[in-house]
Amino acid sequence: MKGLGVEAKSPERSKVATELTAGMETASPPTSDLWIDGTSEECLPEPSTALTTKELPRGYGEDVVVLLARDPTWLFAYWEITAEGWARVRQDLSDGQCSPTLRVYDLGPQGQQPTGFFDVAVQPFADRWHINTGKVGCRFRVDIGIRTPTGDFRPIAASNIIQMPRGRMSSAVANKWFRIEEFWLPTAAFPPGGSPMGWLKQRKAQLSELEGYPTSPGIFSPMGFGSQPKQPPQGPI
C-alpha cells in the first residue's frame, strides 16, 4: 500500500507549454479538431461508486473504555458513556460539576497492580484521546470516569491492560560475539554513481564521530572500527 499512497498524490500540472503538448500540436494534422479547448466541459471529481452516505452509530449503548498502544510512549483510548452510566456517578452533582476524566494507571514493566496513576481531563463530548505516558515498556490500563469539585474520582468503566513496546534493545543478550549497535549509526549504503573512495572517506568521518561505540560497520569492514561501548544510544530507529 505504500506504492498506492505515493500514487494517490495529485500530480502537479505544468503551467507552461511543454515539449509534449508542443509535439502534439505539431504532429496534429491541420484539419484536426483534436485540440479544441474543452476545458469548460471538464468534470469535477465526484465519488465514483454507490457507497453509503449513512453515518455510523454514535454509540452502542454500553459503558466501555478500550486502550491501545500507538508507539512506545503514546496510548490511545476510546470510550462510550451511556446516560445511565453518567447518572450513576454524577449522583447529586450537576453536569457542570463533573469533569470527564481518564485515570491512567501505570502497572510497571510487568505488573498487574498500579504503581501510580495520572489523570487526563478530557473534553465533555470527546469519545477518544491520545495520551503521552512519558514512559516506555510499561503496562497501563485506564478508567473513564468523572472528577468531582472535591477532587474525588468516580470511575464508570475500566479498560483492558496494554503492554507498551520497549522501544529499544533488550539488556538481555545471549552472548557478545556479534554486536548490533551499528544500527544506531548514520549508516547508508554506497550511493549509486558515486566514488567508492569518496564514500569510504565519508563513512570513516561518520564513524570517527562515534568513536567509542561498538560497531560492525557493514560495508566498511576493511576499516576495522569497533571498540568498547560507552553507552548505546536508545530510542526508535
Add this chain to the structure above:
Amino acid sequence: MHHNSGYVAIVLHAHLPYVRHPETTKCLEELWLMEAITETYIPLLEMLQGLLRDDIDFRITMSITPTLASMLSDEFLQMRYVGHVDQLLELAEKEVNRTRWQPKLQAIALMYRNQFQRARQVFDTYHHRLLDGFNEVEATGKLEIMASAATHGYLPLLFVDKKAVEAQIAVGVEAYRYAFGKDPEGFWLPECGFTPGIDDILAAHGIRYFLTDTHGILHAEPRPETSVYSPIYSAANVAAFGRDWESSKQVWSATEGYPGDYCYRDFYRDIGFDADYQYIKTYLVNGIRGFTGIKYHRITGPSDHKELYDPAMAQKKAAEHAGNFMFNRKLQIQYLATQMNRPPLIVAPYDAELFGHWWYEGPQWLDYLLRKCAHDQNTFTLITPREYLERHPSAPVGMPSESSWGNGGYHEVWLDGSNDWIYRHLHKAAQRMVKMANQYQNAQGTLERALNQAARELFLAQASDWAFIMKTGTLVEYARRRTQDHILNFTELFGQITANHLDETWLNGLEARHNIFPWLDFRVFAGDLKQPATKASWLSRAGTR
C-alpha cells in the same frame, strides 16, 4: 575471496485492497488493480518466465494477499481488465499515429503500444488467470509465495479481541489453499505489524516464518547476537526474519533511492493530465482528469521542467543500479561473514507495486539483478526464507518486539487523528461476530448465508488500507465510506440475525457485490479452526537447535 559466504532474500509484497464495483460502469478505484496488472504483475510474471526460459538460477519470494488473489481470480474483474487494456491499446494506437512526425515521441508511444499488446497477450495466455502464471513459476521452486491475512487487517490494533486476529490469519491461510493449492509456510504480516501473541496463532496454522521490520528483531527479548542477519525463533517456534536496513534504504529512500534517478520515467507527467481534454476524455474515468499510464517524460530533476523519456538511457541506468545493489550486498556479506558463526542472510522486502507501477524500470532492475547475482558474483546465494530454514534450522531464540514497517516503526500510521475513530466500530463488530459465531453454530440456509456475509463485511472493514488512505490524506472519502459501508452492512446483518428477521433480497444483493471468499464459514470466529495444523511436523526439523 569469499565463496558463497551468505545469502540474500528478495521479498516482494503484492497487495491491493478489495475493490470491485459492479454497480458502476467505470470506477476510479478499480483502476488500482487495472494499472497494477499492466504495470507490475504482468511485467513481473514476464520477467520470471524469462529467467526460467534462460535457465537462470534465481530465488525470489512474494506474498500475494488474499484480497489481491481474490480479485485476480474474479471473472467480473478479469473482464473489466480486458476492456481496460483494450481501451489502453486503442489510446496507444492513437498516440502512435498522432506522434508520427515526432520520432522521439513516437518511439515512446510504440514502447507503450508494445507493452500493452504484451499485457493483453500474457493475460490471454493464462486465460485471464494470472495466478496460474505465478503458480507455474512457483512449481519450479525458484519462486516462493507467502500467505497473508484475510483482508490485510492491521493485526496489532485488532488484537484487543484475539479472535479477530485468529480469524484474519485462519482465513488468510485458507485463502492461500484456494489460490495456490497447498498449505502456506510463510506468512506476510500486513504492514509487518507484529505484537507478541501473533506468533502463537501463526504456529497453530503450521506457519514456519514471518517477517518483521528491522527493530522487530533488534529489540527482541532477549536481544539476538546475530542482529537481523539470521532469523530468530519466537516462543511459539515460528521463525521471524528481520528487514535489512541498508538494502531497504537503497530502494525505498525518497532522497537516495534508485527510483528517484533523473533518467527514470516520471510518474506524474501523464497524458491524462497533459493532453487536450476532448482528445483524452474517452480514456478517463467518468471524464475526470487522471492517470492513463502513458507518460513521455523522465524525472529530469527536481523542477517542473521535464525532458523526454529515453528508454535506452533508463535501461542502462537500471543495469547500473542492479550492479550497485549487488556490489553493496557483496560488501555487506563479506564483512558480516567474518563476524558470525553462520552465513549471514540479508532480507530485502519491498512492496511489489513499487516495481513497474511507480518505478517503471523496477522489473528491469530486478531482472538485471537476478541475472547478475546468478552469473557475476559468487559471494552470496539468492535464497527464500523457507530454503534458508531448511539449510540452517537452528537460530537464536527471542520474542520479536511489537513493531511495523510504517512511519515511526509502530502503529501511528494506522492510529492517529485521521483514522482513530474506526477502532470503536471494528472492535465492536468483531465482538458481535464472535458472539454470533458461538450462538449460531448450527445455522443453516439463509441464516448461515447472512452470518457468512456478516463475516465478509467485517473482514472488508478491517482492511488496513482504509486507515492508511485516511492518514495519507488522498481519496479519504472513498476510504471513509468503505469503512462505514462495511460496518453499516455488518450492523444491519447483526440486527436482522439477532431479531430473526432476514431480508433475503437485500442479502442477495450484498452477496453479489461483496463477494470475497465465497467459501467463507463464519464459524471461524468461534475458533473452530479447520484442522489446525500441528507444529510437530516442522518443529522436528528445527529440533537441532
